[in-house]
Amino acid sequence: MLPLIPTSKSDIHKLEHVLILGTLFRPEILELIKDPIEKVTWVDSLAIAAGALARAKAGYTVSEIAEELGRTEQTIRKHLKGETKAGKLVMETYELLKEGKLSIEEVEKFLEAVSLREKIKEDVEEIKKLQDELEKVKKENEELSKKLELVKEKLKELLEQL
Numbered sequence: 001m002l003p004l005i006p007t008s009k010s011d012i013h014k015l016e017h018v019l020i021l022g023t024l025f026r027p028e029i030l031e032l033i034k035d036p037i038e039k040v041t042w043v044d045s046l047a048i049a050a051g052a053l054a055r056a057k058a059g060y061t062v063s064e065i066a067e068e069l070g071r072t073e074q075t076i077r078k079h080l081k082g083e084t085k086a087g088k089l090v091m092e093t094y095e096l097l098k099e100g101k102l103s104i105e106e107v108e109k110f111l112e113a114v115s116l117r118e119k120i121k122e123d124v125e126e127i128k129k130l131q132d133e134l135e136k137v138k139k140e141n142e143e144l145s146k147k148l149e150l151v152k153e154k155l156k157e158l159l160e161q162l
Contacts, residue, residue: 002108004098006058015057018104019050023093026102045086049079053090056080 002018003011023029023046033042048069055065062080066073079087096102 002097002104004057004094006054012054012058016047016050016054018097018108019053019090019093020046022097022102022104023050023089026089026093029089042086045084046090048075049084049086049090052076052079052087053094057094 003015006012006015020043024033024043029042048071051069052065052071055068056062060068062073062076066076069076078084079090082088082091093102097104
């Protein structure tokens with residue numbers, strides 16, 4: 001369940017992500033950001049606006065939000081008042097979520113997929129580390145086997161001499 005009034009950092013992050021993705025997935029926004037240069041600016045602006053709104057809903061002050069997001073208080077105020085296009089769009093998305101008019105199932109599926117992808121990357125890295133370690137152990141085992149054979153031969157020679 002998506003917390004519309006977050007009470008923890010993780011709730012803030014969930015709301016923030018849903019606001020960003022919910023806004024980006026709206027058809028009219030997809031039209032607006034077809035230009036790659038425009039897209040970069042939009043995504044950054046939307047991320048800040050979504051982060052600001054999620055934190056404001058959690059009860060953060062403007063100065064706390066500005067400090068946490070690394071933006072000026074003036075920028076945060078503009079986003080929260082809907083004076084910026086990104087701020088206005090994010091607030092609209094929040095209202096759509098609140099009214100149940102925006103399906104967040106696709107957004108949640110996307111977030112799960114991203115989370116799963118990150119887990120897979122971590123697992124692949126761990127597997128590579130384990131493979132490297134296994135190769136190292138195999139080489140050490142080979143060297144020790146050779147040394148053991150040499151010791152056995154020396155021992156055999158010594159026993160024959162005795």
